[in-house]
Amino acid sequence: MPVLFCHSCCRNTQHKEVLRKRAEDDFSMKTKLQKFSELVNQLFSGVHYHKMDPVCFCRDCNNQNPEKNSPSTH
Ligand SMILES: [Zn+2]
Numbered sequence: 476m477p478v479l480f481c482h483s484c485c486r487n488t489q490h491k492e493v494l495r496k497r498a499e500d501d502f503s504m505k506t507k508l509q510k511f512s513e514l515v516n517q518l519f520s521g522v523h524y525h526k527m528d529p530v531c532f533c534r535d536c537n538n539q540n541p542e543k544n545s546p547s548t549h
Contacts, residue, residue: 479531483538490531490540 481488505513531540 476534477531479533479540481533481536481538481540483536484533488536489534491534492529492531494527495530496527 476489477492478487479490480486481490532538533540
């Protein structure tokens with residue numbers, strides 16, 4: 476469990492780390508065909524098609540910590 480500085484608590488607190496799908500995946504108006512092609516892509520590439528953002532939430536105040544919300548290295 477990562478200990479990060481919470482700007483809401485103004486101190487270092489324990490955080491729970493959650494992998495969250497990007498909003499664009501949730502709110503997109505994809506057709507079934509597009510979803511199927513994504514699935515095929517996923518099967519062939521062997522990697523996760525959906526980009527997952529790790530987000531950390533303060534255990535004390537449940538505030539989302541922006542520290543680990545930076546773009547991933549890949
Ligand atoms: Zn906090």
